[in-house]
Amino acid sequence: MRTPTSTLSAPDDAKGRLISIFVGAVLLPSIALSYVSVRFTRELTETRIQSDHKRAERTLYYIERDLVQSAHAKALEGARAVGTEVLLDGRQEAVREALEVARLDPTMFQSLHLEAPSIRIAGKSAGGRNKLPEEVRELMAALGSPLQEGEDQVPWLGSDGHPVGLLRFRFSAGYVHRRLVKEYFEREFAGLSQLVLRVSEPDGELLYETAPTPSAKFEVERRMESASFRDLRLALRYKDVSIAGDARRWQLWTLSLIGLIDLTLGAGLYLVYSNVRREMRLSRLKSDFVANVSHELKTPLALVRLFAETLELGRVPSQEKAAQYYRIINKESQRLTQLIDNILDFSRIEAGRKEYRLGRTDVARVVAEVVEAYRFPIEQQGFGLEVEVAADLPAVSADQEALTQALLNLMNNAVKFSREEKAITLRVTTADGFVRIAVSDKGIGVAKSEQRKIFEKFYRAEDSLVHETKGSGLGLPLVRHIMDAHGGRVEVESQPGQGSTFSLVLPVAGGDD
């Protein structure tokens, strides 16, 4: 007999092509993209740190400006309390007295006086509001005398709201340190949860801070330049996180997101790849199936023809030989029928047209019939067949023909996949509302990794021993379908090289079946 080649399968390099398409079109671009995104994220993190620092520095600049404005407001408040006359006079004792009278801190100013060439201003200011800037410039030019160290000035407005002079003042260091700074920060930053600010002396001595913090933790520092606060240090940090920490956290988050996208992409790729591979495998299995089935059909037919012709031509040496030829013809046609039944049933299942006629069925009888039909041919092949059927089996609700077909498939496989040790055991038991028909052999067995796959259509184990035996890969899927339709299941227990037990498990019929 000629062994047909079973490789009508899809060419092997299709898999290679598939892989190169995936690698070239999807994997490499996505790796490149991830690489670029990771680098970009790193650079962005550095830029972010720098710009956050700059922003913090700008914040300090504005705080200083605000602080200066608040100092000016304080100076004006003090000066107003003192009154124009004393201011113009500029005597500090008089200033102090006036402050005391106004219940203000008498020691707040080291110097305070008003410079106001009021006559000139009064004449010019009549010209209109839009001339003011020029007037101020003239005023400044007129004042001439430069500011001294630590001295500050602020325009002094006349009763009509126009500048009439410059209020020059120098706060006392004690007032700046103890009151001005403290009051400003307490007023402006109390309850501000995000920022922690500190003002310190040039030598580091603490003047005020909004929350106690070790010096090293401050991220940005500014040396104040304004007259009243010259050389004091203004420092800032963010309360819960450092600038770098925040940026790193963002980086980590972004990188995780990239990782997640990569993972999703990888999973998607894997899904597509495994689906395509499955399709390819299925198409290969189908081709194998066609080759196997043609062979399965041809072999028994050839035998039937050969022996029928021999018998017809009367070339049989003895009666026993003739009987043997009849048996072979009978057996081979049974095999044919079984195969064709399987194929037909399978195509019905695929088309969704397979129907089962369930009825109260005596399992012992079905088993006995199968054994009766099967015992002789398999014993002829040297198999020992042991049958154990529990007494008083409950009836099951089953399609008798389908159940017989399922059992025959298991018996056939037990014979097909046995090698030296030819022993088959058929055991029928009942427990927990189920009847179990177990077919055991001592054949080649099924690897654990294949025990699920063998129930898929067309699947045949990747074992060379299996491929010595021809088959369609339809038997077990059919058995599973039959069992599913009966509300039962098919189970396999197997050790490669030791043998297998395939069991049909059927629910016991309800009372009114």
Ligand code: ADP
């Ligand atoms: P076929 O027997 O036509 O190959 P089946 O669907 O009946 O198709 O079986 C599928 C596969 O399951 C077989 O190819 C074989 O690898 C494995 N198998 C089934 N029964 C047995 C058994 N009794 N011992 C070992 N392997 C088995």
